[in-house]
Amino acid sequence: xxxxxxxxxxxxxxxxxxxxxxxxxxxxxxxxxxxxxxxxxxxxxxxxxxxxxxxxxxxxxxxxxxxxxxxxxxxxxxxxxxxxxxxxxxxxxxxxxxxxxxxxx
Numbered sequence: 001x002x003x004x005x006x007x008x009x010x011x012x013x014x015x016x017x018x019x020x021x022x023x024x025x026x027x028x029x030x031x032x033x034x035x036x037x038x039x040x041x042x043x044x045x046x047x048x049x050x051x052x053x054x055x056x057x058x059x060x061x062x063x064x065x066x067x068x069x070x071x072x073x074x075x076x077x078x079x080x081x082x083x084x085x086x087x088x089x090x091x092x093x094x095x096x097x098x099x100x101x102x103x104x105x
Contacts, residue, residue, distance in 0.1 A: 008085075009092035014059045016090065019044065019052045024087040027062065027079040035075040053077055061086055 015024055019042055026033055026041055039049040053075075056062035061083030065076045079087070 009096045010089040011093045012086045012090040032076045032078040
């Protein structure tokens with residue numbers, strides 16, 4: 001992993017995986033999201049979404065909540081303060097790495 005810069009930019013290997021990057025991008029714009037919405041947004045199987053959410057939760061980046069109530073139990077995910085910091089730092093580092101590059105589509 002790279003060292004953080006003075007502006008907080010830091011490559012984060014946990015966030016960097018494409019599905020986890022997409023999960024963080026989804027959660028940074030919402031207070032929380034239901035598992036099925038995350039899975040559908042990624043276009044992956046339950047097991048794939050579950051695996052990536054677990055990695056993020058184990059790192060302390062995502063909080064998973066299964067409130068008990070009527071009907072089926074749903075899993076909700078929210079980005080923690082540490083998760084928001086890691087995502088922002090990772091995006092800043094990607095921007096720093098891409099700055100000045102002449103990339104043609």
